[in-house]
Amino acid sequence: MLCRLLGAMAAGCLLGLTGPACAAEPPPLLLAERYTSGVDISRYWVSEKLDGVRASWDDRQLRFRSGNPVPAPPWFVAALPPQALDGELWLGRGTFGKLSGIVRREVPDDAE
Secondary structure, three states, X not given: OHHHHHOHHHHHHHHOOOOHHHHOOOOOOOOOOOXXXXXXXXXXXXXXXXXOEEEEEOOOOEEEOOOOEXXXXXXXXXXXXXXXXXXXXXXXXXXXHHHHHHHOOOOOOOOO
C-alpha cells in the first residue's frame, strides 16, 4: 500500500531501505498545474520558472528529477534545511549550459 501511494523509492526511503533498485526510480515530484480556487497557497513557497536543473532534497540526498543523485559537494548539501525541498538549481539568467556541465560531473568541483 505504501509503495502504491508514494512510489517504491519514497516508500523504501521511509522504511530505511537502500540499494540500486530504489535509486533507479525517480522521486515522487509534482508537476505544474493551473491554479484552482480553494487551494491554500500560503502552504507553498512559489517562484517563477527559471532556466535551471530541477532537483529534490529529502533531508539526506539531493537528486535529479530522474532519481539519480546530484554530485554536490558536502558543504553545499550541509547548508540545505532539514525539510524536503523540490526546486531548481540555478546560477543566473543565460547560464543553463554552464550549470548543466557543473551538475553532470561525477566528482564535484568546489570552485564551480
